[in-house]
Amino acid sequence: MTDDGTDRAGTLRPSPLTGHIQRLLQRVRAADQRRPAVWDGLLTTFCVLFAVLDVSSGGWRTVAVDPSMSPRLVLLLSAAFSAPLLLRRSHPSAVLLFMAPFALVNVWSGAVVQAAFLQEIVVFNIALRLPLRTLAGAGGIVLAPLLIGSARFPADWNQLFVPHLYAFVFVSLLGIVFRTRKEYTEALVDRANRLELERDQQAQLAAVAERTRIAREMHDIIGHNLSVITGLADGGAYAAAKSPERAAQALDAIGTTSRQALAELRRLLGVLRDPPDHADRTPQPTLDDxxxxxxxxxxxxxxxxxxxxxxxxxxxxxxxxxxxxxxxxxxxxxxxxxxxxxxxxxxxxxxxxxxxxxxxxxxxxxxxxxxxxxxxxxxxxxxxxxxxxxxxxxxxxxxxxxxxxxxxxxxxxxxxxxxx
Incomplete structure (x- = not known):
């Protein structure tokens, strides 16, 4: 490993801390993909408990425009912002529309519960999964009640509108970044799969071409030499009765031709059987032959x-x-x-x-x-x-x-x- 984080081969290697974080995130994503309902339930339960604790402790009054609001109404608003998160992935637009009336009541009454920021979780899912025009519509649904509340309480518009605007912009950009990275990763995986498939197809085509070449070579070698041997055998059988010397010559020629054929076949099959370093490298026939x-x-x-x-x-x-x-x-x-x-x-x-x-x-x-x-x-x-x-x-x-x-x-x- 060199000082710039690459190994001797020039490959970029992650640092130990980055590697641990990546492995942890991979485990979390894998668990989320295996049991999405469990994670949705855990997140919704945590948000509901946070909203209930905020109401029971009276912490909502520290940021409320009208601290005299009924705790029951505040609890209802908090539950309306947290409980629907169970469906944030399957129906994000419907969940955001459901929260819109409660968001209007929240700012119109002056309660301004902190659970209203849970709308940004739904916005993140819309930015991550749905088209950008849907994200623009989600911005109107989230910001319209805030503009109405700012008109009702003009002195507190900076507290009512600005934090939610910043939160919406940040979460939208974060969702777009995650979505871009996800699509890029999926494109890389798809390209790798297609390259692997193409590699397998090329290997199969190469194997077929090699089998065809070998079959063609064996046809030429065996066909030619067997034809020569057949001609010699017929001639030797005809000459055996009248000229034993010519029959002996025919037998010698049969033996020579057979040995040549066997040598060529051994060389051809040896290329298939032996490793490249040990295969016979006898030159192929040329015009001089x-x-x-x-x-x-x-x-x-x-x-x-x-x-x-x-x-x-x-x-x-x-x-x-x-x-x-x-x-x-x-x-x-x-x-x-x-x-x-x-x-x-x-x-x-x-x-x-x-x-x-x-x-x-x-x-x-x-x-x-x-x-x-x-x-x-x-x-x-x-x-x-x-x-x-x-x-x-x-x-x-x-x-x-x-x-x-x-x-x-x-x-x-x-x-x-x-x-x-």
């Missing part, structure tokens, strides 16, 4: 040709963009392996074209249409995943059969983020 990807596809029995056109930008694409291109090419070739028809002349081509503002990747094959296995309008899970990846960087993906045979996937990806 396309040759390795195509080599695996060729091993599975699909001839693939890669062509690069145009001039790559001086500044390399971001890691996210390179991963997007890699995954789209991977998914396109996986679809060819799964749905290309499996005929002996099946082949694919990947063309990367660098433009001035965008990179275009086109994956085509000459497979035969298979409507039972592939969504005819390109709305399968893999196509959806490719479009979601491309949309992250304002890119687009088109998929379909432009000539009725074969399959084409076209990715257009801006080289830089758009100003929007």
């Amino acid at each position: 396309l040759d390795t990807l195509l080599a695996g596809v060729r091993t599975a029995g699909l001839p693939v040709r890669l062509s690069r056109r145009g001039t790559p930008p001086a500044v390399p694409l971001t890691a996210g963009r390179q991963l997007t291109v890699y995954r789209v090419v991977q998914e396109g070739l996986t679809n060819t392996l799964k749905h290309g028809g499996g005929h002996s002349a099946l082949a694919a081509e990947v063309v990367l074209t660098y433009g001035a503002k965008e990179l275009e990747a086109v994956i085509t094959d000459n497979g035969t249409p298979d409507p039972a296995a592939t969504a005819p309008d390109g709305t399968g899970q893999g196509i959806t995943g490719m479009r979601e990846r491309a949309s992250l960087y304002d890119g687009t993906v088109e998929a379909g059969r432009p000539t009725g045979t074969g399959w084409r996937v076209r990715l257009r990806l801006p080289l830089e983020d758009s100003p929007s």
Whole structure:
């Protein structure tokens, strides 16, 4: 704690005395909110006893304009100003109207009982809870009898009118201050609740986005590698009878592909399971890994040709963009392996074209249409995943059969983020 009341982090800390007072006030407010009728009853009882004691002791005569007034009338006036306080919170305007005739009798008769100041408690509740125009009306109800009494006793107008005027102004301002602080506190609490709700919603959206990303990565990894393994297994089974050496090569390639798939899955799941400091930080695939990807596809029995056109930008694409291109090419070739028809002349081509503002990747094959296995309008899970990846960087993906045979996937990806 520093000399200016802040801790080392710069946070303002209340003094011990202020802290005790705040805790005491919080307990009082909490008790009042739990049992408001009890507090109203205690306050009303205290005021009634004060009024009765004032009458029985004769203290009212020290400030009365006419000390010869009947004590019974003084007791009635005192009770009329104190007993209705039981309803000061639920019906403050009605209570003040009820007191108005007695206030007029009080000053007209010259009794001037001190219990008349209890009207200010009602005024405080009006200032705290009701609109300001109601407070202005309450001022007229309280001050009008005093003006009439001052006209009846002009020599005592300073005693009759001025103290009540000061009391009304002070209590009104006090009520407005408390009301402003209460509304400000409620606004802060509401804002904190909305921020907490927004934080929870953002966390849920982030979790959904992360689950979608993980599902997309697992679909690409598992789908591609299983397709390669399936192609190798089919080729190995065909070659086993005629060429055992090629069957052994196919088995070796299956083992290599399986280990690669397991390594990628372990890395992906390790990010979820391990703390950030211990998670595997192996880099994600980039455009430099396309040759390795195509080599695996060729091993599975699909001839693939890669062509690069145009001039790559001086500044390399971001890691996210390179991963997007890699995954789209991977998914396109996986679809060819799964749905290309499996005929002996099946082949694919990947063309990367660098433009001035965008990179275009086109994956085509000459497979035969298979409507039972592939969504005819390109709305399968893999196509959806490719479009979601491309949309992250304002890119687009088109998929379909432009000539009725074969399959084409076209990715257009801006080289830089758009100003929007």
